[in-house]
Amino acid sequence: MKVHILDDWFDTLRTLPSYARLQGHEVTVWTDHTEDIDTLARRLQEAEALVLFRERTLVTAALLDRLPGLKLISQRSVYPHVDVPACTANGVLLCSNMHSDTPSVAASELTFALMLASARQIPQQMASLRAGHWQMGVGQTLAGRRLGLYGYGRIAKQVAVYAQAFGIKVWWWGSDEGRARARADGAELAPTAPAFSPTAILSACMSA
Numbered sequence: 001m002k003v004h005i006l007d008d009w010f011d012t013l014r015t016l017p018s019y020a021r022l023q024g025h026e027v028t029v030w031t032d033h034t035e036d037i038d039t040l041a042r043r044l045q046e047a048e049a050l051v052l053f054r055e056r057t058l059v060t061a062a063l064l065d066r067l068p069g070l071k072l073i074s075q076r077s078v079y080p081h082v083d084v085p086a087c088t089a090n091g092v093l094l095c096s097n098m099h100s101d102t103p104s105v106a107a108s109e110l111t112f113a114l115m116l117a118s119a120r121q122i123p124q125q126m127a128s129l130r131a132g133h134w135q136m137g138v139g140q141t142l143a144g145r146r147l148g149l150y151g152y153g154r155i156a157k158q159v160a161v162y163a164q165a166f167g168i169k170v171w172w173w174g175s176d177e178g179r180a181r182a183r184a185d186g187a188e189l190a191p192t193a194p195a196f197s198p199t200a201i202l203s204a205c206m207s208a
Helices: 017-022 037-043 084-089 105-119 122-130 154-165 176-184 198-207
Strands: 002-005 026-029 049-051 072-075 093-096 146-150 169-173
Touching (some): 169 176
Parallel strands (some): 049 072
């Protein structure tokens, strides 16, 4: 089978144990990105299977119509970038092990890591240590503070899980539909949009 892997910017898939499963297949790895449909159609003209990296390339009906040999699209995430009805119309099987409500763990972990790095001055402390000095500050405690999250989606909900484990109080705001879902789940909403502003939340944090 002719397999094409799109948008593997750092050429990482070849280093993963799962790559061995492609042994015996003709594999092409694209380490750049293009949004030009003519370029994509030309590159993938002989592709029988596509492996996608997250939501980097749009797989539209216009593109699928130009890939007559394509039979399979595989990826490991949600697929708002793939035209599912067009896949059905073109006889292309779309496979993913995630549904729309699956937590986005990687993005959420990075978000919380950046929060910790900021609160605890980790980059500055490391720079001070490497310069031959000692502690350059004491940082801030996150427990008891309030975190404002906008948009009741996969990433924010997982960030809230981490925040609550650290004893952080979470306030939500977003669209009417998002606030309704948050309220139905028992989440705490900011009383008003102005109360959700960064200045207001910072004041609440400092007085906590």
